[in-house]
Amino acid sequence: MLEVRNVDAGYGSTVILQDVSLRVEEGEVVTIVGANGAGKTTTLRTVSGLVTPKTGGVFFEGEEISKLQPHDVVDRGITLIPEGRQLFPDMSVRENLLMGAHRRDARGVRSETLEEVLGLFPRLGERLDQHASSLSGGEQQMVAIARGMMARPRLLMFDEPSLGLAPIIVEQVFDVISKVAASGMTVLIVEQNVWHTLKAADRGYVLENGEMVLDDAADALIENDHVRQAYLGI
């Protein structure tokens, strides 16, 4: 479904990704793990069109999307739930969710989608008219995920969904991600919390200093010493 082929990418003259390739098949949950600064976020930003690769290409369902503007990528059906939640602070929860359904294919059916999404996030139903900025960190993350789902994407990408959340909330976030995955959604997820993600994923890639050094089934990666080494230097 998604293929990243030999991509070099970065900001300005700075190269962050070197010859990065990865594949995500329909219905799969794939994760990219790696230490801070390894280039995980840049990989997701490249897929969503926020960063244009210097060489190589990004293909979605066989078509090249690496030259598209971010809004065109969203229209194709790829939605990124960004790091740090990035809500619209002065809008209500309801408006935030409606913004998620801005995509052409999602706008017409947004009331139905809203119903479905609120089924997954019952807590948000009680908060619909509150300002997004008045929510707790965990609730904001839920809004961010729900907003991403409102686009009815074909591929949903998560960037560090557990960042800065208390352990108990992290559990809840991963419960939700598992539910989303179980619903048949194709998911690409980038996470610090290696254990949780590998548990939730089918396959994983290990990114080190902008290069893909390892890819394997998620269970196998949990056992792999290389992962520990990358994070803890032991």
Add this chain to the structure above:
Amino acid sequence: MQTFLQIIANGLMLGGLFAIIAVGLTLIFGIVKVVNFAHGEFLMVGMYLTYLLTTGIGVHPYATAAAVVPILFVFGAVTQRLLIQPLMHARDEHIQIFATVGLSTALMNLALLIFGADIANTPNHGLRSQIHLGPVRILEGQLWIFLAAILLVTGLQLFLARTNTGRAIRATAQNRAAARLMGINDRFIYVLTFGIGAACVGFGSALIAPLYPTSPTIGTYFVLIAFVIVVLGGLGSIPGAFFGALIIGLVDALSGFYIGSDLREAVVFGIFLVILILKPSGLFGTRVSQSHVSP
């Protein structure tokens, strides 16, 4: 008492006029995050258009809005697309200021070149006749401006709050990166917003032209006042601009009477400086721009 009420009435009417100019400016300022120093010249262009249309084909000045508003919309949209858009990522924000200052200078002088320094009087079709509202007297045109300002502010506010496009505009202003991830074409939003901002002032110019003589430099005076109002009301806040305009209108009228008509501007700009320095988020600003500690 009679005089006092009259001054208050004058101030409110002036405030309505200021509001109609400031609303477009605050929209551009708040959403596109660009200080449009040429906003006053947009007004000037609109007023000349009204003047030409009324004198040329003899229509009522208000009827010219049908042409002036779309023309100004295109004018604003083109300004954003050709002048501001290429500079959105300029490392130095001075560049954008210079760009709109350049546009302002060019437009003002172009008007001088075409129309000369003399003032142009738009036929007022009885809009300068006085009407009595209880104890006070105001011009009919002023009343229309005041009502139009309320209409414009309410309309814009509803547009921003209730429509998909309006929400997309607000979303882009609040978090541009996230808006792009929602599939919003931020460039289009900016072009649209700049167009709407300019169209607002176009609407205003059709109303203002019958009351104020048009001249190439008319924009300079109004734009400075409009900046005061925008900062006072909080950047990007439409209701803030409206109430800010009423306050400045009242301050102008009261200080003109009690302090001296030649010092009105000093009072207005003095207030502006105090607000800017002590409370940069404005009197009605909800969105406090966090001057965060750099990393």
Add this chain to the structure above:
Amino acid sequence: MTDTTLKSAVTPARIGRHRLGLIALGLVLAALFVTPVVIGDEFVYHIFITICIFAALSTAWNIVGGYAGQLSLGHAIFYGIGAYAGVILVNMGISPWIGMFAGAAVAVVAAVVVSYPCFRLHGPFFALATIAFLEVFRVLALHFRELTGGATGLMIPLKIGWEWMVFRERLPALIIAFGMLLVCLGVAWAIRSRRLGFHLIATRERESAARAAGVGTVKVRLFAVAVSAALSAMVGTFHAMYLTFIEPSSMFSLQLSIQIAMFALIGGIGTVWGPLLGAVLLVPITEFARGALGAEAIGLHGFVYGVVLMLVVLFMPNGIMGVLARFASGRKEAAGDEPDTHIAAVARTDVAPQIGDPVLRVEGLQKHFGGLHVTNDVSFTLREGEILGLIGPNGAGKTTVFNMLSGFLKPDQGSVTLLGPDGEWHEPGNPGDFAALGLGRTFQIVQPFAAMTVEENIMVGAFHRYHAVSDAREAARETAHRMGLGRYLQDEANSLTVGGLKRLEVARVMAMKPRVLLLDEVMAGINRTDVKRAVDLMLSIRETGVSIIAIEHVMQAVMALSDRVVVLSSGEIIAQGDPQEVVRDPHVIEAYLGKEFADA
């Protein structure tokens, strides 16, 4: 030695270009004076006098608007003050040569009073505030009729001669205008090429980095504003004498303020000679349109100005000087690049490091942001010659701790005390005080001074120790070679790779010769060879007796480097001690990899 090859490779080409530039400049200046004298026409004299006046004003503006990056659109305030001071005093029988300084003094006071509260405003808000001040001055000048003559304006009495700055012929006026231009250019050049210029540009580019390098950012900007205002006022006095009549709307004029800034932008904002070039090219358009086309063409010159300004910002934002510089550097490349000099290898001894007594004590730091408790009771001690690794997962609050250790943030509770060179313990309160006591820091997001070369970047750090440019340059070069940046000395800072920028960040701090060094993720985002090099570099720095605290995510490096590590998670210290032991601590594994990993 690499030093000598470098100097011989770089300097001749540079000096050659430099000399060429100076010759061209000399010619422009000479032409400014000679042309009208040769032609002898009244109108030509007038044009050239006006060019000199505007070039001088624009050069003075550039000290604030260019070097300091404070976009003033109210500079006519100072020009107007100078003009009024001169004319009022002349009417009282005092020579404008004295009035000029009186005006300058008043302008300096006004500049400081106006600017100080405005420095917290950025970009358009600063510009708007200066416009507002200008309007206030104009209105006040109109109001106080007894002093200023109000809207009717003021005439100067017809007293002719050098002491009154009023002449029948044009030549003496040209001499004065030209002299004033030379003074303004001289002052602007002197500021730019000295420590103050470096401080101003560093402040403009990255205020935090400048403060961390010990620059008194408010002080240097106030100084720049004062100098600029004084020069503008002096030019104003002369111009008033030349015009013989002044009134508020032409003296305290927004149009004039915009023009002054416009010339600088078109010529090249922030460059010494740009404003001169801008004025030379544009003033004749005005004067020609006014003189030759008369009332027919009213507005023509303004229209041309506006259009030129828009074209310049769109297509050559660095102005004429920018285009010239590109031309010059293009030729340099054609002439062949400098030979590749090798990065100086860092000599390492394997002597076990001597860890001494405490130099920095951190006690009970607490910090809240809103409802968030970002630092909770953090205490540790740094000893002399020690490398302390500060690690923890993303969002643990490491950078916040650094900000409190360097004076950028005040802790809600707790204290940071630093052993000074005098052997006493101090509790500094701001970045400048920390820097003065010998603490240097880098920033996680690199903060190069983009408009400067690598060498100039490092010099900003070196100026912490030296006053003279030559000493600072020497020290900067030495530091650069030690950091493996020797071959990039003359490159724009922005042209470096991430690894290079990180090294530049360290080099700038090292040039301050700090005793305590705070390094914030200097290894993030750099490749493996650069990491190795960075590790060697840090060890060699420590060998010179510097104590280091390093925030780092590259764990291999942390393990190799640190004598001790402190692990921060959710704002609290969860472990500290020997690195090998700490990473095996279940709490630490949990913080990094999740609870189950710790149990596995």
